[in-house]
Amino acid sequence: MKDAAKELLRVGRFTPVTSYQRFGYVCGALLVASGVFHGLVYLVDGGPWEGPVSWRKPIVFGLSFGITLATLTWFMTFLQPRRRVGWALVGVFAVASLAEIFLISMQKWRGVASHFNETTAFDGAVFSAMGSLVSVLVLLTVIVAARSFLPMDAPQSLAWAIRIGLVLVLVSQAVGVQMIVEGGNTFGAAGALKVPHAVTLHAIQVLPALALLSLLSEATDRHRMRIVALGAAGYVGLIASTMVQTYAGRGPLDLGVTTSLLALVGLVLLATSGLLALLGAAGSPRPAVLGRADRRR
Numbered sequence: 001m002k003d004a005a006k007e008l009l010r011v012g013r014f015t016p017v018t019s020y021q022r023f024g025y026v027c028g029a030l031l032v033a034s035g036v037f038h039g040l041v042y043l044v045d046g047g048p049w050e051g052p053v054s055w056r057k058p059i060v061f062g063l064s065f066g067i068t069l070a071t072l073t074w075f076m077t078f079l080q081p082r083r084r085v086g087w088a089l090v091g092v093f094a095v096a097s098l099a100e101i102f103l104i105s106m107q108k109w110r111g112v113a114s115h116f117n118e119t120t121a122f123d124g125a126v127f128s129a130m131g132s133l134v135s136v137l138v139l140l141t142v143i144v145a146a147r148s149f150l151p152m153d154a155p156q157s158l159a160w161a162i163r164i165g166l167v168l169v170l171v172s173q174a175v176g177v178q179m180i181v182e183g184g185n186t187f188g189a190a191g192a193l194k195v196p197h198a199v200t201l202h203a204i205q206v207l208p209a210l211a212l213l214s215l216l217s218e219a220t221d222r223h224r225m226r227i228v229a230l231g232a233a234g235y236v237g238l239i240a241s242t243m244v245q246t247y248a249g250r251g252p253l254d255l256g257v258t259t260s261l262l263a264l265v266g267l268v269l270l271a272t273s274g275l276l277a278l279l280g281a282a283g284s285p286r287p288a289v290l291g292r293a294d295r296r297r
Contacts, residue, residue, distance in 0.1 A: 011215045013077050020086040024073030027094035028066045031101055035062025038105065052113035058105040064201065065097045068169075071204050072144060075162055078154040079147055093140050100133045116184055131180065138173045145170055157224035161211035164232050165204035168239070172200035188249020195252050196242040203235050206270075210277055217280025227280075231273035237266025 009015070017025065035058065042055035049056050073090050081089065103126050107114035118124035145166035152159040175197040179185055185194045210231045214224040241262035250256065 007216055008212060012074075012212050014074065018076070018083065018086060020083070020090045021073050021076055023087075024076075024090040024094050025070055027098055028070035028073065031062050031066030031069060031097060033062075033066075034101055034105065035059050035064075035066060038062060038108075052115065052117070053108065053111060055108065057114055058101065058108050061104050062101050064198075065101055067205060068201070069094055069097050071208070072141075075144065075148070075166075078152045078159065078162065079144070080153055081147070089140055089144060093137060096133045096136045096140075100130060100137075103130050103133075134173075134176070138170075138177075141166065141169055141173065155211075155215065155224070156221050157214060157228045158208065158211040160225065161207040161228045161232075164228075165207045168200050168203040168235070171239070172197050172203075175200065187246055190251035190254065191246035191249045192252050193246055196239060196246050199242050200239050203232075203239070206235060207232055210273060213274070213277040213281055217277070219280050223280075227273050227276050230276070231270055234266045234269030234271070234273060237262050237269060239266075241266060 038055055038058040042049075042059060045055065048054050072093060076086055076090060104114045107117070107123075107126060112119070112123060114130070115127065117127055145163070148159075148163045148166055152162070154162070175193055178187075179193050179197070182193065185192060187193050207228065211224065211228050214227045217224070219227075241259045244262065245252065245254075245256070245259040248256070248259075250259075
């Protein structure tokens with residue numbers, strides 16, 4: 001197990017890191033720590049989990065933003081931007097994320113809603129500032145996603161896992177924009193826009209993690225590409241099930257035949273890809289070829 005963990009760290013090239021990556025990882029850790037801290041506050045203070053004024057907001061947003069920032073920071077290892085460009089992308093993304101979580105947390109501690117709250121001039125200014133920060137994050141994500149389609153210093157399977165993950169993040173952000181247009185989370189009678197938004201957002205972690213796991217095997221990169229493609233198809237199936245459910249105006253638990261079948265097929269494909277990667281990794285691992293020697297992409 002220890003050897004497998006070391007090999008995973010090696011093929012993932014988590015070290016050494018550049019100065020801007022170190023900054024991104026520290027900021028990501030602070031955001032995750034904020035989410036954990038507010039989780040402890042929730043355990044002590046209690047209160048509702050759902051609703052516009054709940055500890056759920058700083059918990060979930062802190063964890064999600066922190067993990068996403070750390071993931072994008074790690075991607076820079078393979079995109080290899082110039083130092084100034086790296087600082088511009090990671091630095092601005094990190095500062096904007098910290099500011100967003102600060103505003104969300106501040107509103108909860110004030111006992112008011114953080115989103116869609118224009119009760120007072122101050123609350124309206126906070127919500128407007130949050131919208132501006134999110135716009136910056138979306139723009140940076142578009143830039144990183146576009147850059148990912150140029151040659152990457154990564155195996156083909158990992159490169160495509162990163163690209164697909166980034167594209168799906170943009171889809172998630174598009175759903176987030178629709179929440180603003182709708183003036184809330186609900187679409188139609190009971191569709192919960194936050195469900196496809198959240199599920200789609202974290203493809204950026206799931207697919208690269210699957211690609212990393214497959215790199216531990218002796219398989220060719222073509223076989224690893226099949227595993228990533230299978231996982232991506234499964235994840236898209238899950239996303240499709242949440243989209244159909246939501247845009248039909250049905251609540252998350254009001255499952256229909258189509259959404260159930262899409263979710264089932266998606267889960268089976270995703271689980272199968274994960275099992276194939278695990279079975280390959282359980283064999284005799286070989287040093288994975290990472291870098292410009294593997295350029296078939």
